[in-house]
Amino acid sequence: MARPFLLVALLCASLTFITTCVALHLELTHVDAKEGCTVGERLRRATERTRRRRLASSSMAGGVTAPVHWAGTSSPQYIAEYLIGEPPQRAEAIIDTGSNLIWTQCSTCHLSRVTSCFPQNFPLYDPSLSSTARAVACSDAACALGSETQPCNNTSSSSSNNTPCVVLTSYGAGEIAGVLGTETFTFGSSNEVSPLAFGCIAATKLTPGSLNNASGLIGLGRGKLSLVSQLGATNFSYCLTPYLSDATVNTSHLFVGSPAGPMGEAPVTSVPFVESPSDDPFNTFYFLPLTGISVGQVKLDVPTAAFDLRQVSPGMWAGTFIDSGSPFTSLVDVAYQALRSELARQLGASVIVPLPNDADVESELCVASGDASLVPPLVLHFGGGGDAVVPPENYWAPVDTDTACMVVYSSGGPNTTLPSNETTVIGNYMQQNTHLLYDLANGVLSFQPADCSSM
Template identity: 25%
Template structure:
């Protein structure tokens, strides 16, 4: 996964279980439901679909990109406001939605740390090969520019004013990718589970000079960071400000997820508090392998808020002391299974010859418990990451330094719904099948 930094805040947000599960529900007619599906990047419905290769064929680069993202997030204290969107295919799910008038279907990467929704637009400088339609603001009957004097333009110091008094933005990425464009307003169409649709006007970034490593297959980035310019804030009604996202099974291309924005987002489950500074910070207090606690010291994760819940990092990064304890417990537990340890290019990483589904049936869970009563109970598909070649590795890594921020990555977030109460800064976590069903009151 590729990390990024910018002059505009944008950040890029995705079972096999016997635990109780829930279905996320639609809103009633008084409060429109702003929801959209997340499609697996290897699904035949995805513009990135390639029958000859899969997400797991890039396992080595998944690890390298996660290392790079972890290092970049650790540097954010020095760099200030920035974003870390992944544009190099190292993500699980894509958001699909319709934009403009007439409607154009677009696919975008989601990220729980970025705010602005931006999409690729015509006229497009530095054009790359395209596999689908591109949004053209000159052909949309509902599009309007945002002037430099508007509150939306002035809400972020990384925007700029062009010679035509149009508010612009610039995003730069560590891998050399970038997006330049301007802010505008147009309509986004959401389809409810009962088949009805609801549209809403939103402020977004219209990218006219873009360089992706995804070669034009994706239309842009949809951020879920709750700043003024994000859809999370723009689509709130008169009820409590909240949203949820649910990530399906990364190992199953047919699996889906969803994002729901508004007062009726799914926010049931066990709760913990979070803090927000364009990233969502949580406070883990215990990790168990099976029933045995790692007996962590209270300050082992650093100061409060030093752990980030991030949809843009594949691996979960832990402080060195925590990682060593976890790795030791995993080594002990795996001895009773018919797999063999094999070297990994990175010192300290645990890799084995074998198959997660065939060889690890009954492997003990890893439980991450947070302040409050929320927890993530991870089974084998979330503990290990498969590379598709009879080899799998532990989906955890060391931050490489005691002062770095830890990250709860997307492998650990599979099969769970995360509900964010923005007003109270409360996060609910519940095991979920990640489907949206109509509310009987509708």
């Protein structure tokens, strides 16, 4: 699949990878802010995205402001608008802590005979129109920074200096391919970041609607090609407004390099990150030391080891991580079954079987909307830190005017394989109206309840 892209270059020059250190502030909005979507449509498509995300795991003080919105019904995500190149060209990207690569679809898409690129809101980025576009050769050091890229087989060959660095990577929704380049990115009106290494994507094979007309992704993971790493940032934070709020008015916020501090008097829970596996040179995920879950005052009878970071097969790791790119939370099956049973016990006669037209979220546990106030909060217990309280509205959703259902799923579905079926993922729906501060210098994640729309 990579062969056609060896013929595609951004420009003839190769550029050594450069790390910058800049503070960014991006405004985020839901992708479906531009669409008229029912609650059921939003939740159904969020469920589809969550399922695709699970399958992906088995393959494994200054500031800038950029408008960001919710990616919408087919891919409920948080999206940033930005400018790329000189003169600038508009683009949009999903904000994703569960991946590293920054990428956008390019005008070279039409050169591919494998598959065409997906529709997007803005014209395809055209590197030939930009004076700041540069190609990265397969012999360049930047080409060896991530698992998404393909370095030269023989870097001593003089011809390798003119051979583009191939980008080829997989997601739950499919695959993308192209070449690595560097380019000037502008977030907001006066916050230029130059240069950033990114994937200029020439072909995609993604599930239709996966990015809901966004142009690509901005990875915020631990890897060296992520936005966070390229900026040399030691911290970042974000605050996500609820899915079902007025996303056209209530924007979310992402701070990179200069995160906002704690807001108001709400309690802050700080949790140490779990150290990534030593044999994973391209580590991505922000693993957390989850030790247990309580439903109201009742702690679930689930062994701590079910949440631990552990090797499940050669080169494959399972554990618990937080992910802004996954809509709903998925629990390792033993925890999911315990959660469902305890909620059913506490809710008792309030539990109902949803009607067929209420099956958008495919939940096994629902109540009438009038009984939604009976749903208890969850408490996530972390080792080395404290407890994070999850209010009912962050794991329970209205399917329609009559029914509300749980939107937490089992990671052990029939089509999942190692390691995703043994992994717990804390999705962005559970992160709503929570200010999350990633202190990378000290290896700590902090949670604080917040009104994200007023940040």
